[in-house]
Amino acid sequence: MAMEMRLPVARKPLSERLGRDTKKHLVVPGDTITTDTGFMRGHGTYMGEEKLIASVAGSVERVNKLICVKALKTRYIGEVGDIVVGRITEVQQKRWKVETNSRLDSVLLLSSMNLPGGELRRRSAEDELAMRGFLQEGDLISVQAVFSDGAVSLHTRSLKYGKLGQGVLVQVSPSLVKRQKTHFHDLPCGASVILGNNGFIWIYPTPEHKEEEAGGFIANLEPVSLADREVISRLRNCIISLVTQRMMLYDTSILYCYEASLPHQIKDILKPEIMEEIVMETRQRLLEQEG
Amino acid sequence: MASVTLSEAEKVYIVHGVQEDLRVDGRGCEDYRCVEVETDVVSNTSGSARVKLGHTDILVGVKAEMGTPKLEKPNEGYLEFFVDCATPEFEGRGGDDLGTEIANTLYRIFNNKSSVDLKTLCISPREHCWVLYVDVLLLECGGNLFDAISIAVKAALFNTRIPRVRVLEDEEGSKDIELSDDPYDCIRLSVENVPCIVTLCKIGYRHVVDATLQEEACSLASLLVSVTSKGVVTCMRKVGKGSLDPESIFEMMETGKRVGKVLHASLQSVVHKEESLGPKRQKVGFLG
Numbered sequence: 014m015a016m017e018m019r020l021p022v023a024r025k026p027l028s029e030r031l032g033r034d035t036k037k038h039l040v041v042p043g044d045t046i047t048t049d050t051g052f053m054r055g056h057g058t059y060m061g062e063e064k065l066i067a068s069v070a071g072s073v074e075r076v077n078k079l080i081c082v083k084a085l086k087t088r089y090i091g092e093v094g095d096i097v098v099g100r101i102t103e104v105q106q107k108r109w110k111v112e113t114n115s116r117l118d119s120v121l122l123l124s125s126m127n128l129p130g131g132e133l134r135r136r137s138a139e140d141e142l143a144m145r146g147f148l149q150e151g152d153l154i155s156v157q158a159v160f161s162d163g164a165v166s167l168h169t170r171s172l173k174y175g176k177l178g179q180g181v182l183v184q185v186s187p188s189l190v191k192r193q194k195t196h197f198h199d200l201p202c203g204a205s206v207i208l209g210n211n212g213f214i215w216i217y218p219t220p221e222h223k224e225e226e227a228g229g230f231i232a233n234l235e236p237v238s239l240a241d242r243e244v245i246s247r248l249r250n251c252i253i254s255l256v257t258q259r260m261m262l263y264d265t266s267i268l269y270c271y272e273a274s275l276p277h278q279i280k281d282i283l284k285p286e287i288m289e290e291i292v293m294e295t296r297q298r299l300l301e302q303e304g
Numbered sequence: 305m306a307s308v309t310l311s312e313a314e315k316v317y318i319v320h321g322v323q324e325d326l327r328v329d330g331r332g333c334e335d336y337r338c339v340e341v342e343t344d345v346v347s348n349t350s351g352s353a354r355v356k357l358g359h360t361d362i363l364v365g366v367k368a369e370m371g372t373p374k375l376e377k378p379n380e381g382y383l384e385f386f387v388d389c390a391t392p393e394f395e396g397r398g399g400d401d402l403g404t405e406i407a408n409t410l411y412r413i414f415n416n417k418s419s420v421d422l423k424t425l426c427i428s429p430r431e432h433c434w435v436l437y438v439d440v441l442l443l444e445c446g447g448n449l450f451d452a453i454s455i456a457v458k459a460a461l462f463n464t465r466i467p468r469v470r471v472l473e474d475e476e477g478s479k480d481i482e483l484s485d486d487p488y489d490c491i492r493l494s495v496e497n498v499p500c501i502v503t504l505c506k507i508g509y510r511h512v513v514d515a516t517l518q519e520e521a522c523s524l525a526s527l528l529v530s531v532t533s534k535g536v537v538t539c540m541r542k543v544g545k546g547s548l549d550p551e552s553i554f555e556m557m558e559t560g561k562r563v564g565k566v567l568h569a570s571l572q573s574v575v576h577k578e579e580s581l582g583p584k585r586q587k588v589g590f591l592g
Contacts, residue, residue: 014334018570021340152311179317234321246330279330
């Protein structure tokens with residue numbers, strides 16, 4: 014058995030470790046961004062005393078004449094077409110309430126949900142009564158987001174989405190998930206990953222039969238093999254170490270981090286010094302790859 | 305206890321993993337997460353400690369005040385425990401129940417003669433004694449609260465410095481208590497026999513040590529075993545609505561004793577190392 018106790022070590026600031034000046038203009042609430050009145054103000058700013066002042070803590074983004082501040086730590090703000098992983102919190106009449114780490118609970122209407130077997134028909138009263146049979150409190154689903162009036166509305170129109178089976182959920186900040194063309198990745202190491210835009214990351218064993226996807230209603234509760242479990246645990250620890258070092262999450266960064274962590278034991282990845290070493294190596298490889 | 309809701313499939317995954325001795329974060333059934341211990345973090349207490357066990361964050365402060373001894377134990381001082389759950393999950397009154405449960409457990413494990421030598425806390429029999437008020441503050445809850453709290457309490461008691469006092473008798477017989485002039489002249493408590501709690505959660509057919517919140521949601525019954533550094537069990541308690549059969553209780557107790565001895569050994573070495581660094585040690589505190 015392993016037991017490790019240590020004294021805490023102060024974290025070194027990021028620029029010291031990287032050895033380069035950060036080019037981003039970081040602000041905190043109350044900081045003046047600019048005194049030039051020619052700019053239009055965007056999200057995260059307000060006008061006060063002839064100056065443009067930041068109202069959130071983050072980095073300043075400028076697009077021609079529009080200045081906005083992108084917050085570093087925020088709840089998920091839905092955009093149309095995002096892929097989201099959520100957990101059912103309530104079963105109501107004709108809809109489910111889903112928790113997606115946003116300001117308001119998201120809503121999944123019964124009419125927006127796949128029926129088992131992929132049938133397309135009008136939802137009847139029996140379907141309403143059987144809602145709890147499809148999805149219960151605590152179930153995880155992967156859905157597409159349709160943004161409307163502040164609360165995110167979800168739908169699972171294709172069989173690719175739906176209830177999730179066995180696997181591991183990791184919750185990170187939404188700002189760390191990079192926007193990409195696809196969020197469903199089958200990694201070559203043997204597991205698959207869904208990078209939800211809301212910061213919920215789902216790691217699961219790659220299913221062998223990809224042809225028929227039933228939207229997850231046939232629950233596969235067979236034990237997952239030990240080799241797959243090791244891959245999943247290693248991926249989970251790698252993702253957590255990337256997040257602790259504030260690196261963006263996308264399939265390449267996760268894969269490089271996985272490969273950098275192979276010489277270490279799975280449970281050692283979360284130790285601070287090994288975490289730093291692995292993420293440094295990942296950062297190096299990503300910089301080399303870029304150019 | 306704060307808990308997360310999990311889907312059936314997630315619970316099945318966790319249970320099968322435990323059967324094969326590979327938990328979600330790669331640990332075995334008897335491995336602890338990395339623990340960070342720091343003492344002397346709060347300056348206006350007699351002793352304090354902060355323990356971080358994964359996502360669980362505990363702060364303990366010990367204040368020594370003068371009081372009157374209890375009637376049935378006139379030659380001893382005593383300890384008072386108070387636990388405050390300040391995490392957002394326990395908004396308002398929610399944390400009170402959990403706080404009283406933890407405080408009662410702490411009273412029970414310290415309720416024997418050998419844990420802390422209470423006679424050293426006595427100043428003059430039947431009149432004055434030291435009362436140690438131990439305040440536990442739960443900063444973040446990430447599973448396995450009892451273990452982290454007991455480690456923090458032991459570290460804080462080790463760090464406690466009680467000023468040395470002398471009782472002077474006047475000619476008329478009135479007693480005066482004199483504090484020594486040297487601020488570093490103080491008595492330290494011996495924490496050799498202070499027990500630590502090891503929580504063993506039963507998941508499926510096996511039991512795990514140091515469960516995270518997700519693992520606690522899959523376990524129906526747990527056993528809290530309070531173990532001293534020599535492996536002596538001082539107190540045992542079962543929590544949860546499931547049942548445990550006597551053989552598994554025996555196995556869990558043996559595991560608890562084994563794990564407890566290693567826990568104590570690590571804690572001793574860390575706090576001694578911290579003390580040997582002396583005043584030159586770089587304090588991390590809360591802004592590290």
